Amino acid sequence: MLSLGSAGAKSSKPSFVSYVTPEEIKLEKEPPKKEIHPNLLPGEVVFCSANPILKYTQDDLSQRGVFGTLFCTNFRITFIIDEASQEETAKNFKNKLYGENDIPLMCVDHIYGDMQRKWETILFDSPGDWTQEMKRTKAKCRLVTENENFELSQRLPKYFVIPTALEDLFSYQGKGLPIWCWSHHSGCALFKASFLPVTQEDGDFQKHLEIMINAVAHNYLYSVKTEDLSESLPTIQDIQQAYNKFKQFFLIDNSTDFWLLDVKWFSSLESSGWLDFIRQCLQKAVEVVECLEKDNTNVLLTEGEGTDLCCVISSLAQIMLDPYYRTLMGFQSLVQKEWVAGCHAFMDRCNHLHQKDKEFQSPVFLLFLECVWQLIQQHSPAFQFSETYLTVLSDSVHVPIFSTFLFNSAYHMESFMKAESPTAQSGSLSCPTVWDWSVQYDSKAQNFFLNPLYTEKVKLERTVCKPHKPKHQRQLSLPSSAFKTPPKKGFFKDETESLKKMLRVKRISRWMGSPDSPTAASQEFYESWQQRPLDYHGLLLPCLDGPALRLWMQRYLRWIPEVHILGGGSVAVMTKLMELLGQVQDLKRVLEQRDTSHAAKLDHRPQLQHRPISFGSSGRMSSSFPFTYSRNRSFRPIIPTGLLQSLMLTDNLANQEDEVVQDVSLV
Missing domain, CATH: 1.10.287 (Helix Hairpins)
Structure with a gap:
């Protein structure tokens, strides 16, 4: 009960009488605040929390911010604002795992989740998946199951496909085997292989190399062109160094740094070399496509382990040739086949464990996504998925609960997944694949993964007479018969067309074109393709001119x-x-x-x-x-004082503008 004392009479001194304790007044006037808890995933546990925490805004020299609670779980570090903003709740595109105020625990340590989901993407982790792909592409190879328990090699997948004529699998612990990637409708095929051990004698090395090439030739009755990608493309160390320079121009702390970098931003990006590496990879993929599509020649890609640039070039060539891989499910299956089942060392290349020795770290998979983005920009109606999908996929590489990008090989993944965890309730660990997008996004947000301009393949009426085509030929915009160029004009040294003559000549062809600039034959191939009616479900080739290659702005500037x-x-x-x-x-x-x-x-x-x-x-x-x-x-906009004063000088303003333009180069 509260009273004002002297019944409302005038008094020189105010009086206040309370019949309740101060604690009771506090409870009545200030009701207890509602406890804030993060939305935890199954198996996610909060280790500790701190409140109140002030998060400053990004504005330069600003003291404004928002208050909230900071939580640290075994999955992430998350900051929850005391009062949720309307802008956050109204978003249509939200990641259910990570928000604007979440930091993956991968930046600090690693974690394995226990979640079970379903997927529709072909994972190529069973003989049936490989058999289905061989049937789809009409491949004339044999499926290898001898490595099911990794007795053949721990650096090879459990199941893979090789030429039928190849019999000796256990030589050199699986090194140097020509692993099948894709078959062209004409009958030739694309292969990749790792290097043979350097400890072998020259005679044994050459003998095994001839056996490998002869097996490919016998299997497909075509000549074989080989390419050592380690000689014609940058090394993984060069790729890492170029990307380190490139990403520095997007790590901006405040507005002042932005305006300082803005003056020579484009020329600085070009000098990093990252865009040039994208151009080189696309150019090399075009050369492979020309051999398969125009020359009807088998292609064998080789490099150290056969799991880095071989994956980049083989994947790009298949996207350019096969419209199935331009669909969402087809592209995800391609990544599974060439990268995950192909034993790309994601843990080492992405440095998930934050090792101090970064010798093996390199953004090879990101380089591949950059090349795919360039193709989408130039041929958007040919792709079912959008650039937003590629951006999300590049982010998901560093999400530590997905098994897709967490391990170095199939053996590495299986050894960890089968190991019993002391923190697990029972049994072995189970991680979802990244292709189960419902873990991160709801169905409304997943609509942004689809390209609204995608042109579906036309289904012709059955009564319409179709032109006669070979039984195994797929619908391509550039038939092999359209090009009959004279010999010695391709990318390679002159190679015999006859199988008998090729087997008698004991040598391997090499690429002749420089990786820095397209050859005359490459330009002729591209121009001939341009003259044909555009078919978004046929062959697609990228334009490699300087202005045609652009910056992935959605990913780097968002x-x-x-x-x-x-x-x-x-x-x-x-x-x-x-x-x-x-x-x-x-x-x-x-x-x-x-x-x-x-x-x-x-x-x-x-x-x-x-x-x-x-x-x-x-x-x-x-x-x-x-x-x-x-x-x-x-x-x-906050412009530095020195730069602002220099721009306000009117005496020599025209000359200064010319100088700025000279320092800027278009991407």
Whole structure:
């Protein structure tokens, strides 16, 4: 009970009488705050927490921030704001594992989760998966199951495919075996192999090499072209060094650093060499494609372990040749076949364990994704998946609960997964694959993985007469018969076309073109392809001119607010294109309804993609959508004083602008 004392009479001194204790007053006026807990995954445990924690904003010299609680679990470090913002709750594209205020524990240590999910992607971890792929591509090879218990080699997959004529598998512990990657409709095929042990004598080395090449030739009755990628492409150390220089231009702490780097930003990116390495890999893949598509020649790629650049080039060549790998499930199956089952050392290349010795660290898989992104930019309707999907996939490499990118080989993964964990309740550990996207995103967010401009393959009417084609030929835009160039004009030294003559000549062909610039034959191959009608479900070749290679802005610039364009960028372009696509669909529907004579053919005419998902008004979104949204705050660009004063000098302003332009080179 509260009282004001003298019944409301005037008093020179205010009085206050309380009949409750101070503790009771505090409980009545300040109700207890609701405890904050993170949304934990199955098996995730909170180790410790701290409150209150102030998180500062990114603004330069700002003392503003938000209060919340910091939690440390066995999976991540997460910061939960005391009052959830409306902007965060209204997002359509949200990662259910990691938010804006989450840090993967991979940055500190590693963790293994116990989760069981289902997937639809072909994992190539069973004989049936390989048999299905061989049947799809009409491959004439044999499936190897002798390494099921890794008795043959711990650096080879449990199951793989080799030429039928190859019998001696246990020589050199599985080294140097020509492993099948893909078969062309003409009958030739793409192979990859590791180097033979350097301790062997020259005679034994040459003998085994001849056996390997002869097995490929006998199997496919075509000549064999070999390429040592370690001689024509950069090493993994060069790739790591170039990427270290490249990523420094995106690690910006404040606005001042941004404006200092902005003056020579493009020329600095070019000088890192990262974009040039992307160009070299695409060029090498085009050379492989020309051998398979134009010359009807088997290609054998070799390097040290056969699990780095061999994976890059073979994967790119298959994407250019086979439209199946441009679909979402096909691309994921390709990554499983060439990278995961192909024993790419993800743990060493990504340095998941943060070893001080970084000799084996190199972003080889990211280099492959960069090349795929270039293809999507140049041939967007040919790909079912979007650049947002590639961006999310590049992030998921460092998520430590997925088995896909966590181990160095199939043996490495199986040895750890079968080992009993002292923290597990029972049995062995089980990790989901990254392809189960429902672990990270709901179905609404996964819609952003699909390309709304993707052109599905046209299903022709059965009554339509089809031109005669070989039984095993797939629909390609560049038939092998379209090119009959004279000999000695390709990328390789002159090689015999006859199998008998090739076996008599004991030598291996080499690439002739420089990795830095396309040869005349490569340019001729590309120009001839350009002259044909474009077929998004046929052969695709990239343009390798300087301006054609662009910067993956969505991935590298999404966390830099200074470069975000409100209502602009690729989001605005995509929104307009989808609006036009919807209008075209409506007009097409009206015309079909008016033309009653074509009513019976509606199901057999080319169908455009269904009306794509709507992003809403592009004017309210930033150029880094869906990763960042429009902010309800405005900021003024902070230009360094020295640079600002130099720009305000009017006497020599024209000359200074010319100097700035000279220092900038287009990407």
